[in-house]
Amino acid sequence: MRTARSPRKPRRPAAETREDILNTAEELFRTKGFTNVAMADVAAALGMSPANVFKHFHSKTHLVDAISVRHLEAMIDRLARPDDHKAPPERLLLFVEQLMESHLRDLQKSPHIFEMIVFSAGQELPCAEQYREMLIDDIAQIIDAGVESGIYHVKDSRKTAEIATMALACVLHPVLIAKEKADILATRCREVVALIDTALQNPLAK
Amino acid sequence: MRTARSPRKPRRPAAETREDILNTAEELFRTKGFTNVAMADVAAALGMSPANVFKHFHSKTHLVDAISVRHLEAMIDRLARPDDHKAPPERLLLFVEQLMESHLRDLQKSPHIFEMIVFSAGQELPCAEQYREMLIDDIAQIIDAGVESGIYHVKDSRKTAEIATMALACVLHPVLIAKEKADILATRCREVVALIDTALQNPLAK
Structure with missing residues (x-):
């Protein structure tokens, strides 16, 4: 920890300042639109110098x-993990x-x-990389269950989960789903998962 | 055809003006960056009124x-159509x-x-829809060839091509490939096509 630069304000832990910046930035993005908010606006809303925000x-x-x-963490926490009692193809689709x-x-x-993603x-x-890894782990588990029960024919479940x-x-x-109609996406989801499922079930797969 | 509004300039066909606007706009996007160029800049570069550009x-x-x-049209023209002599799985990958x-x-x-896509x-x-339809047509043709030669087991080739x-x-x-490394993409391409191919070849496919 560095020593406080100013004797007037007690120094707050960096983690708290970081949280404040994130909360304020997101609130500003939400209310004013992401592209309309500069780092300087976030600093001003917090009564901080821009330099201090840039430090974090x-x-x-x-x-x-x-x-x-x-x-992503909040979303992952919300996910009900696929039910182990269901057949792997059904678990994959539900997931x-x-x-x-x-x-x-x-x-x-x-x-x-x-706006942030664009x-x-x-x-x-x-x-994004973290999220992808989490997805791959969960899908590899479902594939493993399918291989164990003899439904899936896959040599390397982790590699297959990646693909x-x-x-x-x-x-x-x-970017590919944000503006698409809900019913089109629901169909697309079933169809693409069915395609993957058909590949995993192919007994002749190399 | 409407009558010319000004007797000073001979009226040009709308299609030509349209082409001029497209050429100038793209040249400005290329040299100044897409986000830095407004419709008014395109008009100014052509010596036209913004209203006239907005008309087109x-x-x-x-x-x-x-x-x-x-x-997209230029790209499609450049594509060598998949060689009919090759096996459908190979044709699909090459395509x-x-x-x-x-x-x-x-x-x-x-x-x-x-920048334009983002x-x-x-x-x-x-x-985008036009391009997607073109892809589906070409892939459906490859699938049809695979079904005819007994390699692919697919009921509805058009629907399967869509998926x-x-x-x-x-x-x-x-958006998903622009900033990805070439070798990673090359591998991803082979792997995802192989996954699709495995699904198409599954004799048990429903």
């Missing part, structure tokens, strides 16, 4: 990443449907999330 | 759509690889294309 978040992209991590609907609710409730399109966000996750971008990536 | 393109989104149509590489070249050569994320562009096209978004959608 080096750019708007870093801020977006930290806010996205909070959203993907649940995720897609969770994304859609978030995007509808908080349009600034879509803003960071093409930039590497650590949160399935890529194929699911069309129903899970915010 | 009601918004920047309409301009983006028209420019994208030209890019998708060719498309992906064509997208990547365009995005690299013309960064403003990526700008129109979540808006319905007629060009396969969705699953291919992870290697064909500009």
Whole structure:
């Protein structure tokens, strides 16, 4: 810990300041629109110097990443884990449907999330990688269960889960689903999961 | 045809003016960056009134759509159609690889294309639907060839092509590929096509 620069204000833990910045930034994004809010506005709303905000978040992209991590963590906590009693193909569909609907609710409730995602399109966000890993883990577990019960014919379940996750971008990536009609997405979800399922069940698969 | 409003300038056909607007807009997007160019700048560069530009393109989104149509048409013309002598699984992979590489070249050569796509994320562009239909047609043809030769087991090739096209978004959608490393994409492309191929070859497919 560094020593406080000013004797007038008691120094707050950095983690608290960080949380304050995230809360204020997100509230401003929500109320004024993401593109209309600069880092300087976040600083002003908190009575902080812009330099101090930049000390915690080096750019708007870093801020977006930290806010996205909070959203993704909340979403993952909300997920009911697939029921072990169901057959793996059914579990896979339920898992993907649940995720897609969770994304859609978030995007509808908080349009600034879509703006944040579009803003960071093409930039590497650590949160995206984290989220992808979580998906792959969960899907690999379902595939393992399918292999155990003899329904799926897969050599490397983790690798296969990685490929399935890529194929699911069309129903899970915010840019590809945000403005699509709900019934079209529901059908697309069933169909793409069925395609993946058919591949996993192929007894001749190499 | 309406009568000319001004006796000083001979009236040009609307199609020519439209082409001029598209060429000038794209040149400005390319040199100044898409987000830095307003409709008024396009008008100024052409010595036209903004109202006249808006008569041809009601918004920047309409301009983006028209420019994208030209890019997609040029790209489709460049595509070597899959060789009929090759086996359908190989044809499918070659077709998708060719498309992906064509997208990547365009995005690299013309960064403003990526900016245009990000700008129109979540808006319905007629060009996207047109392009999707073209993909589905070509993939359905490959599937038909596979069914005829007994390699693929598919009831409705058009419907299956539609689902396969969705699953291919992870290697064909500009937002998902623009900033990805070439070797990662090459592997992803082979893997996702192999997944689709395994589904199509499943003799037990429903």
